[in-house]
Amino acid sequence: MSSPSAAAPPPRVPNDPYRPPVVPSPLQPPAWMKATEPRKPTPVPGVRVVAAGLAAGLVSAAVLADGIGVNLLICALIAAVAAGLAGRSAGRQVRPWTVLWGVVALLLLVVPVLTDAGWPTFLAIVTALGIGSLALHGGSRWAGVLLGPLGFWAHLVPSVPWAAMTLRDRQYPARERILPVLKASAVALGLLVVFGALFASADAAMGELFGDLMPSADVGDLPLRVLMFAVGLVVALGAAHTAASPRRWDRLPVAPGRERGRVEWALPLIALNLLFGAFAAVQLVVFVDGYQAILRKPGLIPSEYARQGFWQLLWVTVLTLVVVALAKRWAPRRTAGDRLLVKGLLGLLCALTLVVVASALYRMQLYVDAFGLTRLRISVAAVELWLGVVFLLVIAGGVLSSRRWLPRAVVLSAALAVGVFGLLGPDALIAEQNVARYEKSGKLDVGYLRELSADAVPALDRLPDDRRTCALQLISQDLSEARSSWYSTSLAEARARDILRKNPVAPDGGNACLRAGFREDYLP
Numbered sequence: 001m002s003s004p005s006a007a008a009p010p011p012r013v014p015n016d017p018y019r020p021p022v023v024p025s026p027l028q029p030p031a032w033m034k035a036t037e038p039r040k041p042t043p044v045p046g047v048r049v050v051a052a053g054l055a056a057g058l059v060s061a062a063v064l065a066d067g068i069g070v071n072l073l074i075c076a077l078i079a080a081v082a083a084g085l086a087g088r089s090a091g092r093q094v095r096p097w098t099v100l101w102g103v104v105a106l107l108l109l110v111v112p113v114l115t116d117a118g119w120p121t122f123l124a125i126v127t128a129l130g131i132g133s134l135a136l137h138g139g140s141r142w143a144g145v146l147l148g149p150l151g152f153w154a155h156l157v158p159s160v161p162w163a164a165m166t167l168r169d170r171q172y173p174a175r176e177r178i179l180p181v182l183k184a185s186a187v188a189l190g191l192l193v194v195f196g197a198l199f200a201s202a203d204a205a206m207g208e209l210f211g212d213l214m215p216s217a218d219v220g221d222l223p224l225r226v227l228m229f230a231v232g233l234v235v236a237l238g239a240a241h242t243a244a245s246p247r248r249w250d251r252l253p254v255a256p257g258r259e260r261g262r263v264e265w266a267l268p269l270i271a272l273n274l275l276f277g278a279f280a281a282v283q284l285v286v287f288v289d290g291y292q293a294i295l296r297k298p299g300l301i302p303s304e305y306a307r308q309g310f311w312q313l314l315w316v317t318v319l320t321l322v323v324v325a326l327a328k329r330w331a332p333r334r335t336a337g338d339r340l341l342v343k344g345l346l347g348l349l350c351a352l353t354l355v356v357v358a359s360a361l362y363r364m365q366l367y368v369d370a371f372g373l374t375r376l377r378i379s380v381a382a383v384e385l386w387l388g389v390v391f392l393l394v395i396a397g398g399v400l401s402s403r404r405w406l407p408r409a410v411v412l413s414a415a416l417a418v419g420v421f422g423l424l425g426p427d428a429l430i431a432e433q434n435v436a437r438y439e440k441s442g443k444l445d446v447g448y449l450r451e452l453s454a455d456a457v458p459a460l461d462r463l464p465d466d467r468r469t470c471a472l473q474l475i476s477q478d479l480s481e482a483r484s485s486w487y488s489t490s491l492a493e494a495r496a497r498d499i500l501r502k503n504p505v506a507p508d509g510g511n512a513c514l515r516a517g518f519r520e521d522y523l524p
Contacts, residue, residue, distance in 0.1 A: 045240060046089055050163050052082035053236040060232025061225040067488030068121065073109045074487070076128070079236040080106070083136060086240035097408065101135030104415050111422035116454040116492040119375065120422035127418045134411070136242040137249065144250035145407040151247050152238060159237035197222065260330050262341065269327060269345045276352035283359050310367065313360035314380060317387045320353045324394060343398045350391045350398075357388035372445060373433040378426050386417045425492065431456030435463060446470050447518045454479060457496035461503065469505055469512035476505040 056078040063071035080102065087094075108131065111124035130149030137148040324346055331346075332338035364381045390410055397406045431452055438444040449460060449471045460471045479497055506512060 045086055045163050045166050045237075045244065047166060049082055049085045049089070049237075049240050050166050052078060052085060053163060053233050053240065056082065056236035057229040057231075057233030061229035063485075063487050064228045064232070065224045066485045068112045069485075069488045069490050070113050071487040072112055072125070073106065075232055076106060076109050076132075079232075079239045080132075082236045083239040083243040087136075087243035090244040092243065095138070097140075098135050098138060100412075101131050104412070104419070105129075105132040105135060108415065108419050108422070111419065112490060114491045115422060115425050115427075116490045116496070117425070117427040118453065120426055123418055124422045127415055131411075131415050132239070133242065136239060137246040139250050140404060140408060141250045142407045143252040144248075145411045147247075147249040147252075149411075151249065152242055154247075155241040155245075156234050156238040159234065159241035162241050163237050193222070258330065259332050259334065262332055262338065265327070265330060265332055266341060266345060269349065272323070273345060273348050273352065276349065276356070279359075280352050280355040283355055310360050310363040310380075310384075313356050313363070314384055316356050317353060317360065317384065317391075320349065320356070321387065321390065324349065347395055347398050350395045353391050354388060357384060357391070360384050368433065369437075372437055372443070372448075373430045374448065375426060375430065378430060382417065382421050386414065389413050389417070425455045427452045427455040428459060428492070431459035435459045438463070438467075446513070446516050450474050450513075450518075453492070454490075454496035455492045457492075457499050461499055465506075466512040466516045469508070470516045470518055472500070472505045473513070476500055 056075055059071075059078060060075050064075065105128045108124045108128035112121045115121060129152065133150065133152030134145060134148040137144070137151050139145050139148045327346060328342070331342040333342065361381060361384055364377060364384070368377055390413065393406060393409050393413065431449060434444060434449060444463075444467060446467050449456065450473060452460075452475070454475055457472065457475060460468060460475075462468075463471055475496065479493065479500065
């Protein structure tokens with residue numbers, strides 16, 4: 001007979017109320033965080049990666065303080081080299097989608113090279129950062145392509161100590177010889193910059209000597225250039241850290257939605273399809289008979305009808321996209337009949353939504369013909385057009401019975417839309433449309449046109465004397481005050497300077513605006 005100490009403990013009852021609750025260890029990360037962990041530890045970057053990061057910082061400090069143009073593309077190429085070196089040292093393979101995302105990100109940075117307008121440039125830069133981050137992370141599912149563009153920012157802070165590991169590693173070859181030289185060079189460069197700038201400011205002869213050696217040396221620019229160095233360094237190292245240790249957002253556990261019954265799922269969509277079909281039939285009648293039959297109703301202003309109809313139809317398009325996504329999540333999918341029903345109802349709804357997109361764009365065209373083109377109007381029209389492309393992609397995914405490519409195709413279409421939008425020059429299109437409208441009807445909002453960028457100069461140059469002077473007054477002042485370094489000058493800015501050099505703007509801009517019917521205190 002065994003002793004009590006050697007006896008086996010009695011088994012616990014699963015529903016024992018006295019059993020202590022199982023508390024997960026605080027050292028164990030949650031499941032969603034495990035899904036995004038790197039597959040292996042981040043390798044030490046190596047001297048070439050650090051050198052590329054330092055080169056990106058130095059080039060950024062030298063050229064980005066004067067403005068944005070081809071210099072931004074040059075800095076991005078250096079950061080791409082740092083990322084490529086880090087990814088290669090980490091053993092990552094170059095995939096076709098990685099190359100495609102990288103090329104699209106660099107092409108988006110061509111927008112500042114060609115256009116002078118700030119708003120499409122900002123949109124292109126932000127999109128390029130997102131697409132570049134997606135290229136570094138990878139991803140094919142919705143979680144990957146939606147979170148991948150945001151994951152880059154989490155790598156910025158740890159990238160600097162990660163790069164410093166190269167210099168702290170005792171196994172690094174020739175460390176004892178290289179580190180003292182680097183430290184001494186950095187201290188010497190700092191002393192020369194600070195005291196040289198002070199001597200140049202104190203003595204004219206020294207200032208002329210330093211001006212010949214370093215044309216861009218300026219004490220006032222020093223803080224900005226230090227900031228640009230830090231930004232260029234951290235962005236390049238962040239790209240390298242992302243390439244060496246990307247988060248795998250595609251591994252996020254996403255549970256499929258609970259299937260609904262055919263009647264419960266299909267009845268709301270059938271009703272919605274009938275409503276959309278009625279709208280499409282009305283629009284077909286309108287397109288055949290013309291809008292004039294509707295606009296002859298008392299109290300209906302054509303411009304108001306077009307404006308209100310556009311915004312309402314834009315919301316219809318956005319909400320329909322949400323409905324399609326939710327319906328797909330809860331769709332019945334057990335049998336072939338269920339899958340055929342899902343394809344039929346969702347495909348019909350997407351096809352009818354294209355009629356909504358066409359109607360919205362036509363109404364915007366009516367409104368633009370009445371009041372002219374503006375930045376807001378061209379922006380929302382571009383968004384509506386892109387939503388139509390998204391619905392076409394959704395229809396193609398249903399027809400081909402394969403949607404593995406759909407998330408990346410939607411993001412790619414958005415990036416290409418931003419690139420095309422910027423390369424077309426929205427301000428140039430706005431000016432061209434308003435000038436053509438003025439030549440036909442004599443109506444012109446010169447107060448709005450004078451707020452455009454240098455992209456609008458070729459079109460505004462066709463206006464008659466007073467209106468031309470008033471429209472180009474602010475643009476001419478901005479171009480005369482702006483720096484003109486080759487690397488920070490866009491093609492549109494150079495073209496505008498050439499036009500204004502051949503045909504300068506008259507100095508009496510205020511009087512010209514008054515004669516053109518515009519006052520300085522007028523708020524359009």
